[in-house]
Amino acid sequence: MxxxxxxxxxxxxxxxxxxxxxxxxxxxxxxxxxxxxxxxxxxxxxxxxxxxxxxxxxxxxxxxxxxxxxxxxxxxxxxxxxxxxxxxxxxxxxxxxxxxxxxxxxxxxxxxxxxxxxxxxxxxxxxxxxxxxxRRNSSDGAWNLLSRREIDILRYLGQGKSLSEIAPLVGVSYKTVANACVIMKRKLGARTSSDLVRLAVENRLAVL
Structure with missing residues (x-):
């Protein structure tokens, strides 16, 4: 071998x-x-x-x-x-x-x-x-609460991009991206930005 x-x-x-x-x-x-x-x-x-x-x-x-x-x-x-x-x-x-x-x-x-x-x-x-x-404790219904922009931001987070890199990609300001992350944490029950990255990867949002 x-x-x-x-x-x-x-x-x-x-x-x-x-x-x-x-x-x-x-x-x-x-x-x-x-x-x-x-x-x-x-x-x-x-x-x-x-x-x-x-x-x-x-x-x-x-x-x-x-x-x-x-x-x-x-x-x-x-x-x-x-x-x-x-x-x-x-x-x-x-x-x-x-x-x-x-x-x-x-x-x-x-x-x-x-x-x-x-x-x-x-x-x-x-x-x-x-x-x-x-995975057992993630709620599938929570994904329906995300907007198209929030899903795009989550996908870029899963690719390892920073908030400043994501802002021009989705056509908004850094502050808007940061606020979106706060909202997504609440919607998805995530505590940290790392949790958002994990969710993006586990749910196949990230193009790796």
């Missing part, structure tokens, strides 16, 4: 190489940048990719998009220090098969690899439970 690991931290790569060699019959091909990872992903016969989100020349999300555009069936596991629910939801929305936090138990990475190679989806229990809880 050949695994591409894209991560710019040599200690992480070295540790994973040793751990995976002990648990799986695999060869690790390492890349330390988005550009190198994309080249290796398209030139090597791979069984799986492990990708960090924070790369020196770009986003791990962008690399995932490029790899999946070229090979939609490629199993990808995100391996990141960021265990925020929003990022995990965005990864799954992109088509990534697994999401593992570097702060978690190392065995989770092994479990994720085995699961996605069986064509499954892997999320740590805490993240999976939080996602399920948030």
């Amino acid at each position: 050949r695994i591409l690991m894209v991560d710019d931290h040599p200690i992480v790569v070295s540790g994973c190489r040793a751990m995976l060699a002990a648990e799986l019959d695999c060869t690790i091909i390492a890349a330390d940048s988005m550009q190198e990872g994309e080249v290796l992903a398209t030139s090597d016969a791979l069984d799986l990719c492990i990708i960090d989100l924070n790369l020196p020349d770009g986003s791990g999300f962008e690399l995932c998009k490029r790899i999946l555009a070229n090979n939609p069936d490629m199993p990808i596991v995100i391996f990141s220090m960021n265990d925020d629910l929003v990022f995990a939801a965005r990864a799954i929305e992109l088509g990534v098969a697994g999401y593992v936090s570097k702060a978690g138990d190392p065995s989770e990475l092994i479990a994720a690899i085995r699961e996605v190679l069986r064509n499954g989806v892997y999320l740590p229990h805490r993240i999976a439970r939080s996602l399920a809880f948030s």
